[in-house]
Amino acid sequence: MYAHVPLWCFALSELATRTIGMFRPLASLVVWLVVAYTWVNNASAVDGEYQAIQSATERISASVVQIELIGASASEGELTLGAPISGTVIDDKGHILTSLWGLEQTPASILIVNADGSRHPAELVARDRNRELALLKVASEAKMTPIAIPDETTVRIGQWAIAVGRGITPRTPAVSVGIVSATERMYGRALQIDARVSPSFYGGPVIDIQGRMIGISVPMKPEAGSAGEKSDWYDSGIAFVVPAEAIAARLDVLKSGKDIESGKLGIVPTSKMPISKDRTLSAVLALSPARRAGIQSGDEVLAIDDDPIRRVGDIKQLLGPRDAGETVKVKIRRDEKELEFEAELAANIPPFRPRVLGILPRVEGDQIAIDFVFPDSAAEKAKLVPDDLLTQIDGKPVGSIDRTRLMVMTHPPDSPLSLQVIREGKPIDVACDLQSTPEAVVEQLPDPESTIGKDDWEIVPRNLPDVPNKSVLLKPTKDVAEIGLLVLLARPGMEKLEDLVQPWREVAEKHPLAVLAIASSEEQRWKPVESDVVVRMIEQVRKLLPVDSQQIVIGGFGAGVEMGMMVCLRNREIVRGTIVQTGSRPGGFSLTENEPASPVQVLIVGGTEIPVWGRVLKNVGYPIVQVASKSNDPLIEDAQLHQAVARWMRSLNRI
């Protein structure tokens, strides 16, 4: 009894501060009591805190279980899936909520371990992939004590947040103590707390100082954070918690066995900058809810479900917590008129497959002229010829090259593109049946006008002050108007980087092309964190040379191939393509669909059939181009292949 007194005071003092306005006499009495007890017992604030933490934990500890996953093993970042995590009992019918960590694939067995060490097999009922949660159900009759899940939010920034788990040992609950750092993180899906949350806590509840549930710990990765996996952030002081009220609202759906997916609308804002005030859309994906609802490219988004959109980032923030199947109201402005559409969000939008017209553009004054028409392309069939000026697409005036490419890329597959061009001063209307990206590299491209001679090239060492990675750059010594950038990641342990760039010299002169070879920091391997190094080196070259942003591609040798692919897919805002040898085995990163705003293409070198991983990439919308080679080390030895790579790189400019 004695031990409870300070805690009781602690709880009351918090109550006192809250109700002080309404019940001032009572509040001051309570405060006086606290002072009195403190004085009598000589109990310091530290003891009160200790006991408050213990008591809060005790209140819910019966609802926290350990979860063992048998046969779930894979590595994610530096961690291994399958070690015990925590779970939260949410009703008396055997339902247990946990994190998706280790449960994205169903393991051989899921076991609930109680405090007494007893194990009970559980089944996976449903997953909430939008919030990284999994709902389990225990088959046995074992009695469980549920936690109360509040359905309204009371969370304030700065309040106590105690993560509770049993992943370390099932017998006693473990705690990690901190405060709420922020709300509405991860596009409105999670709270952020500063408690160090390690994987053993994932799936366990986070409570306030009185033992009331705030939410469930899950691994997530801050979007703006560095490259890497969501688990890299464990114990970092940045931990994410799915709020209780978001869980309460979805329990019935999950209990019915229905998975929850994040809801997709299918719109592409013009600006990639979240703080931009340009709220217009540059594209609306084919077969998307937005397209079905009638939203068009060029529309300006004003509000989603009556919440105003002020900047581009607001769109993601408002759509983030919405699930597939939910309906949203989208208010837009089109031609000075405000319109409102209703769209039912979809779990999947059929992968975006870039459509192409088959021309290389060039800027002519403030217009776009055709520089080259690809053979057998939609443009050739529509009888477009070089020097035609593009004026209108689908009745809308043509904007920048990037905008035009995006409009063509996302054009619905089932309808022709109507185009107006000016030829010899006269407007001509043409309808083009767009094609998908050809799977072979174009045989011939016109030689670009180049003013740099054979001797105007040099190989220079490049490096960053704070990393050990060595690198060399093949570059022209004279000014050029525009140049492609081929990045080659060396085989770990490879000493002479010059040998990697030297063979490209002839091709580089012709196209022109700068070639940057980068070595790994360690002799045995490329580490995922070196992704940032590669990106910084690319940015450094971009400051030095007028690099065409459409022509930045990464290839590699040995482990550098897989690394190059990872760097490319993680940094799509910068890198447009990746070159992969047919025998490589890419992996170790999560694959997401190709995105219209930053589309990526893959060049497979060697072989005649697309390897399995290539087909996987193709299925999620990445155009795959394959070039055969007889050489064992084609990126070094095969001069013809070098020409093909250069033509492929220039083709990335295609509209």
Add this chain to the structure above:
Amino acid sequence: MMKLEMLGTALRRRRPVRGVLMLIGLLSVNTIALGQAPVKRTIEESRRKVVKVYGAGGLSDLEAYQSGFIVSPEGHVATAWSYVLDVDPVVILDDGRRYEAQVVGFEPQLELAVLKIEVGDLPYFSVRESPPVQVGLPVLAISNLFNIAAGSEPASVMQGYVAGLAELDARRGVFKSSYQGEVLILDLVANNPGAAGGALVTRDGQLIGMLGKELRDGRSGAWLNYALPVKALRSRLLAIVSGEAIVEAPMAEPLDRDKSHNFQTLGLLMVPNVLDQTPAYVDAVRQGSPAEMAGLRADDLILLVGNVRINDQTTLLEQLRSMDRRDPVSLVIQRGTQIETVQVQP
């Protein structure tokens, strides 16, 4: 943030985030100290009892420094048993006084070593008594992590809570450490390079643990933050300080192949071990074998041997290999949705 992160990167490339935290930790102690005089006094007094230990290292990126704390007025220093002590170490007190130290005793199974410096009348932590420790206890970790405290600077202080108490012998093979007893798991990022041997104290300054070496959890791969409890160290520490230095043999090796259990001795045929971690499913049971007598059947999934969790077939075999084949084997299995315990008698 950026700048801090870069500092962290420079210090330890593999975990940039840890570096940041340490500094945040230091800041929060300040806030506590402002409001609460006892904690401020605790920090002042405890830091005087924590020392910096310098010794061997420098090769393969190994740090040549760690931490220690004074446990007797005559200059006994408790620290972590490690390669740093391969040469006679140097101990630097909080006020910058520097002493050549001698290793007067060590206990590999506790990862504990005791040094002696020739100086008297030092402030020290009493190890004879330590308060009971429960989850949620606010603690201060004092160490020279990352060797940040240079020259005469006192060690760094971080604050946090005891996150959990874990009995390690129930999780054999998890810690790549020869220490197998109970540890205090901490919710602060305490175990960075150089922190080993540092002191873990309560907010009123009572010693409750010694910070351990950097370790990863063998199952999840996560870095652990933990301290060895004083109560586990006490008897050996006191014995060494009182002059009796005994070194015990390290842990026993696994048994010879012809003396240990394996799948054949029990009559188990397991599913083909083709995956990285093949779950320990029984494929068939030999007729008349101990496994059959015990009631094992095809498709049973073996979950535990004794109290060791079996995540895959390889672990199962390792466990069997460490057991004398004349001894019975206690298994916990899953059959459909049932969990059963079986005793296999050889």
